[in-house]
Amino acid sequence: MEKINFHNKRFRAISNTDNGEVDGQTFFHYRQGGDVIWATYHGPSIRMGTLTGVIKNDGTLEFNYQHVNLQHEIMTGFCKSTPFTDESGTLHLKEEWQWTSGDLSKGTSELIEMVEKDNLNPIF
Template sequence: MKKIHYHNKRFRAVVNSDNGEVDDQTFFHYRQGGDVIWATYHGPNIRMGTLTGVIKEDGTLEFNYQHVNLNKEIMTGFCKSTPSIDPDGAIRLKEEWQWTNGDLSSGTSEIVELVEKENYKPII
């Protein structure tokens, strides 16, 4: 797989397990420096979130995430993401994650790159 660059890419969640707090109105803004990635995210259930991680040699992503939800709880977790490229050229990340607080449950999700930046809803 060709190397994917994530700097200034914007994503929207399209799939998530029932025990997650991300939904299809959750938006992510990724940045990259070398093999380090970081992002901010927010949505109806998440007031503010951040993630920090690395791009592995095989192209997968590993990162920790944390966010403040609507109940003012700080939620944390760990995620491994496998990238692919959709037919329209958008980056898709298939994620396997686990909460590191709360019930410690795990789940899966997918986020897809927003090809048209006007669909991105910034934090106001």
């Protein structure tokens, strides 16, 4: 897999399982230093979130995440993301995650890279 530089890439969610708190208006701002990644995120159900992890040799991302939801709960979890590009060349992250708080359930989600023409570009 070709190495991807995630520094300053912005993503938004396009799908999530029902037990997740991320939705189509959740925005992520990724940063990278070497093989370390981190991001901030927020959305209608998430007041503020962060993630920290690594890029594995096979190009997948593994990270822990935490956020504060609208109920003022601190929610935590673990995620493995597999990057891929669609036919138009847009970067996606296919995610398999699990809560490490709450009900400990698992889920899947997908993020898509935001491009400059997206009017949904959030302020971070």
